[in-house]
Amino acid sequence: MSRYLVLLVVILAALYLAICAALFVFQRALIYFPQPRTVEAPVTLTLAVDDARVLVSVRPHNGPNALIYFGGNAEDVSRNLAEFSPAFPDYALYLLHYRGFGGSSGSPSEDAIARDALALFDQVQATHSHIALVGRSLGSGVAVRLASQRPAACLVLVTPYNSIEGLAARQFRWFPVRWLLRDKFQSWRYAPRVSVPTRLILAEQDDVVPRSSSERLFGHFAKGVASLHVITGTGHNSIGDNPDYLMELAAGLQ
Helix, strand or coil: CCHHHHHHHHHHHHHHHHHHHHHHHCHHHHHCCCCCCCCCCCEEEECCCCCCCCEEEEECCCCCEEEEEECCCCCCHHHHHHHHHHHCCCCEEEEECCCCCCCCCCCCCHHHHHHHHHHHHHHHHCCCCEEEEEEECHHHHHHHHHHCCCCCCEEEEECCCCCHHHHHHHHCCCCCHHHHCCCCCCHHHHHHHCCCCEEEEEECCCCCCCHHHHHHHHHHCCCCCEEEEEECCCCCCCHHHCCHHHHHHHHHCC
16 A cells, blocks of 8 residues: 555544544534524413523413423424414423523523423422423424423424434534434434323424434334324424414324
8 A cells, every 4th residue: 555545544433433523523513503582472481490591481270180391402482472362272392492591591402302201291290280292303202201200291293303313423424413413302212101192193294304204113013002193395494384383283182
C-alpha cells in the first residue's frame, strides 16, 4: 500500500470519527427544535419540579375528564387550543411545553421529558379521575411510556414510531447510531405494558415516520389492546389539517 493510499485512509478515518463525534455532541439539536408559545392559554400551569420551570397550557373544565397532550419535536402545543377546546368540550386540556419550548426553562432530553410527564399526570390526577393521553410524533413516545407507568383511561398515538433509535439508524445508516444516541425513545419497550384502549393514527403519506415503524410498534401491544387507523391523503406534518383528524382523536377517547 502506497503512503498516499495510507494517508487517504487515515484522512477518511479521521473524517468519519469527526462526524461521529459531531453527531454525539450535537444529537439533541437534531432531535429537538424548541418553539415559542404563540397562544395564551386561559390558565398556565407550572409543574412541581425542582430543576426547571416547566409550563403547561391549560383549558380548565370541571369534571372527571382530562386530556394530556404531548406534541412533536418542533410543535408549539398551544396552537392546538383553538381546535381542541370545541372538539373536546367535556375535557380539561393540559398541553405540556417541553423544556426549552413555549417559555419552559431548561433543555429537553428523553429522561427530563419523561419525569415531567409523570409530574404532570400526578398533578392532573389530583382533580381528574379519567385521564386520556394523546401523543403526536415525538410525543407518542412520551405518551406510551407514561401509559405504561400510570393509570390512564386511554391512549391515542398520532404518527407514532417504534423507536427514535430506529429512525436515526435509518437516516444515518453509515454511522453507529445505536452506540451514539442518548435519547432512544424506545416505544416498543413500553407498549407491552400498556393495558388501556390504544388508538394508533397514521398518515398515509408519512415521509418522516415510515409506516413500517408504526406497524412494528402496533405489533408490540398485547392482542386486543390497540387498533390502527390510517388517514388517507395526509403527510406527517399535514395530518392535523385533515377534517378526519379530530374525529379520529375523539374516537380514541371513547
